Amino acid sequence: METLVVLGGGESGVGTAILGKKLGFEVFVSDKGLIKAAYKNVLIHNGIDWEEGGHSESRIMQADLVMKSPGIPDTAPMVRSLLEKGVEVISEIEFAARYTKANLVAITGSNGKTTTTMLTHHIMKQGGLNVGMAGNIGDSFAAMVARENFEHYVLEVSSFQLDGIRSFRPHIAVITNITPDHLDRYDHIFENYIASKFRIAMNQTEEDYLIYDADDEVITGWLKDHPVRSRKIPFSLEKEFSEGVYIKENELITSINNQQSRMSTETLTLQGKHNQKNAMAASAVAQLLKIRKSTIRDSMQSFQGVEHRLEQVLKIQDVLFINDSKATNVNATYYALESMKHPTVWIVGGVDKGNDYLPLMPMVREKVKAIICLGVDNVKLVNTFSSVVDVMVETTSMNEAVQIAHKMADKGDTVLLSPACASFDLFESYEDRGDKFKQAVRGL
Structure with missing residues (x-):
């Protein structure tokens, strides 16, 4: 019986384990972190062997085939050791x-x-x-x-x-x-x-x-x-x-x-x-x-569109609030700003993945009346845009960001959350960030 080792006990890892078991592989799931309870229950229910909080190297090195979750880089020591040994390491797809x-x-x-x-x-x-x-x-x-x-x-x-x-x-x-x-x-x-x-x-x-x-x-x-x-x-x-x-x-x-x-x-x-x-x-x-x-x-x-992608949340006193939390890079935010039809209060910031904000400059000049930075480190944003807009505010809480935006916006304006950054400094994920934005808007 061939051994399939699955590195990572998330959606793709547990899915691979289920298919592997059905195909007759001997399956072992190993996660360096903790496996979420919902996924753990699926593994237990299917009788699949698993570990969390670290990798048993000797057992993993016995694999005939390894599926690694997309979040694990090729440079991870365990992956390198497997490849050096000639073990095939593939993705779920x-x-x-x-x-x-x-x-x-x-x-x-x-x-x-x-x-x-x-x-x-x-x-x-x-x-x-x-x-x-x-x-x-x-x-x-x-x-x-x-x-x-x-x-x-x-x-x-x-x-x-x-x-x-x-x-x-x-x-x-x-x-x-x-x-x-x-x-x-x-x-x-x-x-x-x-x-x-x-x-x-x-x-x-x-x-x-x-x-x-x-x-x-x-x-x-x-x-x-x-x-x-x-x-x-x-x-x-x-x-x-x-x-x-x-x-x-x-x-x-x-x-x-x-x-x-x-x-x-x-x-x-x-x-x-x-x-x-x-x-x-x-x-x-x-x-x-x-x-x-x-x-x-x-x-x-x-077609209704995608949650957290230019999602219209609410209109309050003729101010439209738009959730574009899925915009985790500059290009996505460029598209969002480009599609704005009214003066915009822009909520931006998060974990910068080496962003170059200059391509946004023409859109910001044309569309944005105020910027609210929502992140732990906003230095780059402030340096890039402070000379272009009249008002720029820094904040580290979604509620505060939404309340300030609401005060700044006049009738007919739009408040746009389009962060151009990853969410992990203040939120669990872009979905969590978008949900918190929607909650804050509904709480106004």
């Missing part, structure tokens, strides 16, 4: 994909991947396809392969998950965009991060498709020097294609395999240029899967 014959649609990118994944899943489901949604979003892909019998999967995949693939081959791959993010995991070399994202297409053949943003110079530049074998389907707000997706005279036009469909951009529920791009990517997938044009159109109109 690699492990699960080996045991399903389903059609895989995989979506990656620095921003927009969650919205694009949810929108694509929504259209496929409305189109009557038997489809599951997993990966970086919601449920573990491996657990789904163990428990369900979906014919299609839409997977949101991160660069960390792609680092651990060997044979993973999506029939349709999407790269929404690539901007500097997580560079601490890539030796602060942007090229390493780009290469990681493009692993999504490394096993694709001429029968597969790569859908990508042709306005993104990082993507188009990389493709020039590193050609892919898959058929390329570009989308753009600026160019037109004989094969691809583009916008002309307020119509979103999808032209693939000599089939063309058109829909008015007015019908898209989600506003903003970045959401037009997410819609383009999703409509390209839908057309490749031969979903009816009317279904695609209806689905775009009925």
